[in-house]
Amino acid sequence: MxxxxxxxxxxxxxxxSDSVLATVDLVVRYGAVVALHGVSIHVAKGEMVALIGxxxxxxxxxxxxxxxxxxxxxxxxxxNGKLAHVPEGRQVFPDLTVDDNICLGAYRGGSRDTAPxxxxxxxxxxxxxxRAGSLSGGEQQMVAICRALMANPDVIAVDELSQGxxxxxxxxxxxxxxxLNKQNGTAVxxxxxxxxxxxxxxxxxxxxxxxxxxxxxxxxxxxxNPAVRAAYLGGIR
Amino acid sequence: MTAFVEYLLxxxxxxxxxxxxxxxxxxxxxxxxxxxxxxxxFAIFGGLIAYSLLNAxxxxxxxxxxxxxxxxxxxLVFGIIAIGGDVPLLASLVITIxxxxxxxxxxMLVWGTIPITFSGLAGHDFVIFGAFIQRQxxxxxxxxxxxxxxxxxxxxxxxxxxxxxxxxxxxYAARLSGINVKKMGLIAFTLGGALGGLGGVLVTPLSxxxxxxxxxxxxTGFAAAIVGGLTSxxxxxxxxLVFGIxxxxxAGYWSPSNETAVALALLIVLLLWQAKRAPVGSLE
Numbered sequence: 001m002x003x004x005x006x007x008x009x010x011x012x013x014x015x016x017s018d019s020v021l022a023t024v025d026l027v028v029r030y031g032a033v034v035a036l037h038g039v040s041i042h043v044a045k046g047e048m049v050a051l052i053g054x055x056x057x058x059x060x061x062x063x064x065x066x067x068x069x070x071x072x073x074x075x076x077x078x079x080n081g082k083l084a085h086v087p088e089g090r091q092v093f094p095d096l097t098v099d100d101n102i103c104l105g106a107y108r109g110g111s112r113d114t115a116p117x118x119x120x121x122x123x124x125x126x127x128x129x130x131r132a133g134s135l136s137g138g139e140q141q142m143v144a145i146c147r148a149l150m151a152n153p154d155v156i157a158v159d160e161l162s163q164g165x166x167x168x169x170x171x172x173x174x175x176x177x178x179x180l181n182k183q184n185g186t187a188v189x190x191x192x193x194x195x196x197x198x199x200x201x202x203x204x205x206x207x208x209x210x211x212x213x214x215x216x217x218x219x220x221x222x223x224x225n226p227a228v229r230a231a232y233l234g235g236i237r
Numbered sequence: 238m239t240a241f242v243e244y245l246l247x248x249x250x251x252x253x254x255x256x257x258x259x260x261x262x263x264x265x266x267x268x269x270x271x272x273x274x275x276x277x278x279f280a281i282f283g284g285l286i287a288y289s290l291l292n293a294x295x296x297x298x299x300x301x302x303x304x305x306x307x308x309x310x311x312x313l314v315f316g317i318i319a320i321g322g323d324v325p326l327l328a329s330l331v332i333t334i335x336x337x338x339x340x341x342x343x344x345m346l347v348w349g350t351i352p353i354t355f356s357g358l359a360g361h362d363f364v365i366f367g368a369f370i371q372r373q374x375x376x377x378x379x380x381x382x383x384x385x386x387x388x389x390x391x392x393x394x395x396x397x398x399x400x401x402x403x404x405x406x407x408x409y410a411a412r413l414s415g416i417n418v419k420k421m422g423l424i425a426f427t428l429g430g431a432l433g434g435l436g437g438v439l440v441t442p443l444s445x446x447x448x449x450x451x452x453x454x455x456x457t458g459f460a461a462a463i464v465g466g467l468t469s470x471x472x473x474x475x476x477x478l479v480f481g482i483x484x485x486x487x488a489g490y491w492s493p494s495n496e497t498a499v500a501l502a503l504l505i506v507l508l509l510w511q512a513k514r515a516p517v518g519s520l521e
Contacts, residue, residue, distance in 0.1 A: 069412060091407055093402070094402045104400060
């Protein structure tokens with residue numbers, strides 16, 4: 001383990017057993033390149049966890065591995081509930097309508113009724129018959145989140161919520177995630193380059209660098225951590 | 238007037254057969270983004286297998302259905318070969334061209350080089366505006382319309398159809414939503430095979446087919462599919478009808494030997510028009 005500093009042991013077995021989602025010493029390779037070097041994280045029921053780190057650190061690789069798109073070379077994934085993944089860049093179905101996009105989130109089973117989603121994001125209601133490809137980035141992000149929520153997940157992993165979106169739009173969507181977490185108890189794993197945003201709305205966080213978890217701890221502690229401030233918060237407001 | 242009606246109605250029937258092939262192109266493209274150039278081979282196999290079954294004494298109806306099922310199976314096998322491995326899209330496309338050539342060789346070995354036909358269902362021809370129309374044309378009309386409505390409904394309105402469209406629209410997101418993209422692609426190839434087989438079974442009583450007939454069927458079917466940008470089933474039907482009717486008018490009023498040339502000229506014009514309007518496969 002290369003954990004340089006941690007407020008809690010990286011493989012806290014008690015925490016792992018109590019979580020909706022956890023990885024233990026996860027290693028992922030792309031050919032000869034090792035993308036993740038023994039990554040251990042966990043997300044407790046109803047918890048909001050951030051995963052911050054620079055471009056290419058392995059954040060998206062971790063999420064894609066959790067979703068079964070990538071296969072781990074070694075290590076374990078423990079899932080104690082349903083995971084839904086909002087991928088980087090939204091990844092809506094551009095030629096399908098907003099309603100069809102959202103509806104397909106229930107492909108694995110469950111209710112296909114999209115009405116609750118329009119209650120959550122009322123601005124999507126009038127766009128429901130529009131092609132998702134014609135929507136703005138923020139609207140597409142809402143569609144992608146709704147699609148993930150249709151799976152009725154216990155934990156939702158959001159990859160780069162803020163990417164390419166105006167700050168006001170980001171804070172609006174982030175507020176929805178927090179509300180969702182409070183009201184439904186849906187756990188959130190938020191992957192972000194915007195560390196300020198991620199640390200502000202989550203309770204716990206991991207810092208990932210070059211495929212290693214470098215730091216982990218309470219988000220409020222990390223916000224004050226000099227190393228984190230220098231690396232991720234220095235240039236931001 | 239009589240000749241006009243005859244050309245028009247036979248053109249419509251042939252156009253519907255082209256449309257069936259075009260629908261196969263659209264279906265497979267919409268799910269896999271592969272242009273399946275072996276589409277015409279499904280029709281040839283459908284027609285040839287039905288011919289052999291009828292010759293073996295299998296009754297009408299049963300022979301045709303079995304031939305369509307066989308074409309569906311061939312579609313599945315072609316699908317496994319073309320998209321089963323983790324190969325790039327362009328490789329899949331080239332594989333379908335190879336499969337089309339292989340199909341011709343197999344068809345020639347098994348059925349020989351002489352044009353083959355069989356009579357359609359027995360029954361009287363009928364007269365419309367003084368034109369004698371074979372009963373087979375009516376069968377083509379009814380069967381293909383039923384299939385088109387079923388496909389348009391199935392693709393556009395059902396949950397399964399939307400999930401199939403999602404595969405081509407964004408394969409990665411489809412996988413995240415739990416859709417088995419590869420399986421959907423193979424289902425599309427199987428349905429494409431059945432559509433081609435149906436086209437072959439319907440067209441063989443109208444005009445004899447040979448082992449190498451798949452190329453012209455593929456080209457015309459592809460041209461019809463291009464009308465809808467390879468993604469719109471409805472416009473593909475329109476395209477099929479345009480080609481079928483144009484072909485019959487050219488053959489009737491001018492010369493049958495100009496049929497193919499006119500179809501190809503129309504295809505080029507259409508491709509140019511499409512390229513100006515919106516690139517093939519684009520979202521518009």
